[in-house]
């Protein structure tokens with residue numbers, strides 16, 4: 184996109200006077216997106232799981248409780264919705280819960296929104312690049328056929344297909360984020376685990392499959408992308424959300440060694456090796472940037488330094 188074509192909302196206050204609902208407000212991404220949307224002028228209203236700490240504009244609601252979801256939606260009457268609540272850890276061991284939360288939970292939300300008096304102008308669903316599985320092309324764009332290789336990926340693809348049934352009633356955008364990281368991500372994910380080992384000055388780390396590569400973004404870039412998608416995405420489309428550059432695990436360890444100033448001994452612990460792993464995920468963000476403008480991805484080494492020094 185040429186510079187003079189940059190969408191007007193960039194740096195703007197497009198959320199002024201509008202209500203944004205974030206499901207999973209206190210999750211890793213939810214906290215960053217809340218900040219991003221607040222900065223753009225939205226009044227941010229969020230859901231948390233019952234039992235979590237509440238506050239003004241925070242609704243404790245289990246997305247599996249259909250009636251509670253309807254009550255929440257009727258009360259909030261959101262102008263835009265970012266649905267982030269769900270199971271995000273690919274190696275989660277409870278397959279039944281993965282499907283219930285990611286598919287049925289999403290369905291409950293869409294049904295409530297479609298039933299509501301006030302129709303949102305945009306509903307963003309967080310799917311996953313994991314749906315592409317072990318694709319045979321080096322760089323994955325949105326035309327690559329999905330080939331999910333594990334329950335998590337199947338649940339996200341099922342969510343996408345289910346969402347299509349609601350697209351005549353709601354302006355739904357599917358985001359397919361590739362990997363991303365930042366301060367606050369749980370340590371069962373690869374990068375926070377590596378960073379925390381270096382922060383603790385440990386000389387040895389046990390990992391699972393070492394032959395992997397991922398396209399990592401900074402969570403703040405992902406929040407920016409989601410905000411812009413909420414403002415301009417046409418509805419009915421899926422977008423990869425990624426930086427466009429991929430790193431092998433060896434490369435990630437080298438980067439962290441350089442930041443921390445020492446080498447770490449990497450050993451394989453079979454307990455961390457996944458049976459149905461996706462080995463390489465490297466994405467094209469051309470479709471995304473054509474719609475929302477350039478994202479100026481933060482170099483991964485800067486994101487890692489930010490996490491290391493936190």
Ligand SMILES: Nc1nc2c(ncn2[C@@H]2O[C@H](COP(=O)(O)OP(=O)(O)O[C@H]3O[C@H](CO)[C@@H](O)[C@H](O)[C@@H]3O)[C@@H](O)[C@H]2O)c(=O)[nH]1
Pocket residue numbers: 270271272273274310311312313360361362363371372373374376389390391392393395397455456457460461462464
């Ligand atoms: N977590 C973890 N992963 C390891 C380890 N050792 C090797 N890996 C490998 O490192 C890769 C990245 O693992 P995660 O950080 O757990 O992320 P993911 O499985 O790629 O899933 C993330 O990205 C998806 C989008 O591509 C997201 O949809 C998902 O929610 C999550 O954020 C996987 O291939 C995993 O097998 C380890 O000790 N821990």
